[in-house]
């Protein structure tokens with residue numbers, strides 16, 4: 001069995017600040033981490049490896065520093081790691097990123113057939129949840145998003161059965177492999193790396209692929225050129241101008257509290273009173 | 283796992299990084315273990331970087347180290363409740379490269395230093411705590427980490443695990459640190475636009491200012507405050523002896539002392555509008571010369587804060603940490619070359635090198651300082667008040683002749699402290715500084 005897990009290195013958004021004057025994002029000194037959602041994908045892949053044997057290959061597109069993120073994944077037990085890194089990829093949006101990753105996955109496939117591709121649900125710095133589906137589409141793989149559990153994997157018959165969280169319930173789906181899974185968060189708990197694995201990871205020679213190694217054919221589809229998304233403006237959330245009104249309830253009865261509340265609402269929004277009067281079944 | 287290393291370094295602060303870098307550069311097989319998420323994630327410092335100690339390890343560090351500002355002005359302030367008397371020393375000499383001191387932000391600096399360590403060939407493992415030393419008879423043979431398969435063996439273990447050094451204590455190399463020998467410091471990084479900092483401190487682009495303050499801000503406890511300019515932030519902090527916090531009659535908390543300092547009329551305008559980016563607290567070993575434990579044995583050496591190498595009078599710590607780290611590393615390198623093993627007989631060269639260096643010489647010079655200050659809290663209460671009152675009396679123009687004013691000031695001092703007390707204090711200070 002061979003699984004490819006796609007990860008992204010992201011700034012730890014919990015530590016990002018918006019510059020109070022210029023409103024720009026201050027990245028300086030913010031540590032880079034593995035996108036937390038991707039770790040659920042990694043753990044799920046490692047569990048499959050525990051049960052079925054085989055190999056887990058990590059794939060990441062990013063700047064040279066992203067090597068650290070891949071090494072971290074090695075420490076948890078992934079077998080191989082490839083960093084797709086080239087100046088030509090700079091400025092990629094989700095469309096260009098999924099093109100580049102899909103192309104790299106085809107190159108990996110040439111080394112060894114792939115049964116499953118995992119990604120996280122989304123990233124914490126882009127929040128688009130588009131890259132996984134984009135890769136699946138480009139590779140004509142079955143797409144399984146928001147997966148919460150893998151119920152069964154039948155390698156011989158090349159089928160997989162999963163649970164995915166959908167609006168209003170849980171879907172149980174069975175489909176054929178290879179397929180692409182975007183893993184839901186909090187569906188498993190990442191293992192604790194062993195000391196030998198930590199040492200192996202610290203030494204691991206991450207493979208670095210440039211655009212040619214990644215098999216990129218159409219240069220107009222990668223980097224800034226291949227990215228139709230335009231960020232027109234970045235702004236911090238504006239604090240609300242109006243503060244919530246507080247109605248003291250010290251010794252009032254529940255009835256009085258309700259009456260006061262409704263009165264206050266009607267005073268602020270006279271149209272609301274009108275509207276309710278019209279609808280009220282008299 | 284049967285893999286063996288030449289050396290294991292516990293901790294990735296300045297001491298551990300200096301040791302690991304020096305040994306890896308000399309071709310030793312080095313494993314460095316850090317419990318933080320990344321080097322610098324747990325570390326606290328003012329922070330002033332002293333170039334000399336780092337230059338001796340990485341001569342061209344200025345090329346890419348994350349340095350904030352080079353210091354061109356040092357202010358020393360004595361504060362009472364509403365005023366301060368002080369000296370400012372500013373020299374254009376400090377504006378001529380190579381610069382002597384810089385402000386840094388430790389999280390960034392440690393990350394940079396660590397990247398150099400790894401480039402030099404040391405293996406760094408983070409998020410891993412060394413829980414104890416592996417000992418065979420008297421000899422340290424490796425470390426035990428808090429992970430599966432966590433026993434790792436090496437010829438020598440260098441303890442650079444910082445002020446608490448639980449490892450040395452567990453192994454019985456150290457006694458428990460006493461509250462009278464450590465200061466507890468709190469500090470904040472306040473974000474402030476670069477232009478505001480430069481206008482407030484009368485500096486341009488990369489220039490920086492350091493303010494050290496003593497006086498009533500510490501509420502009678504032995505301690506000092508500091509304020510440093512970074513690129514687009516200020517660092518403000520204050521530290522007092524842990525024993526003093528414990529015995530404080532007002533039950534003053536570290537946080538309250540800092541708040542008090544921030545509100546002082548001499549300080550408040552300089553930090554006004556600053557947005558807090560980071561708040562942290564940390565211990566500083568301030569026992570000085572007499573508190574330095576045994577620093578080597580069979581298969582082990584202690585460097586940096588874990589050996590108590592801090593010159594609290596001059597607020598120097600990181601440079602002693604780097605220097606002790608380097609000297610321990612050089613000892614290990616020499617021991618390996620000589621092929622005579624890493625027993626205490628080989629490693630005693632480390633102690634000899636320490637004694638020869640500024641580290642032990644400076645600690646020796648100030649050996650009585652901690653004790654003098656600690657026993658005489660008038661240095662932090664009465665004197666600041668007197669000095670400030672004296673200045674005010676002399677400077678205020680109110681029709682009183684200067685001679686009378688002088689007499690008034692002298693009377694003031696006499697009233698607060700007997701002549702013998704005054705002379706005694708002067709003598710004690712003279713002796714401690716000698």
Ligand SMILES: Cc1cc2nc3c(=O)[nH]c(=O)nc-3n(C[C@H](O)[C@H](O)[C@H](O)COP(=O)(O)OP(=O)(O)OC[C@H]3O[C@@H](n4cnc5c(N)ncnc54)[C@H](O)[C@@H]3O)c2cc1C
Pocket residue numbers: 292293294295296297298315316317318321322324325326327328329330331332410411412413442443444445449467468469519521564565566585586587588591592597598599600601603
């Ligand atoms: C508020 C404050 C201001 C200061 N200002 C200055 C200044 O301006 N200039 C100056 O030169 N010095 C200053 N100092 C002192 C300076 O910070 C220290 O002397 C210096 O950091 C000591 O370096 P170190 O490497 O020995 O210890 P540390 O920097 O404390 O590093 C120890 C490392 O070991 C790790 N560690 C600990 N235990 C374990 C374990 N069991 N397993 C694995 N890892 C472990 C820790 O996570 C840490 O990273 C200041 C200190 C404080 C608190």
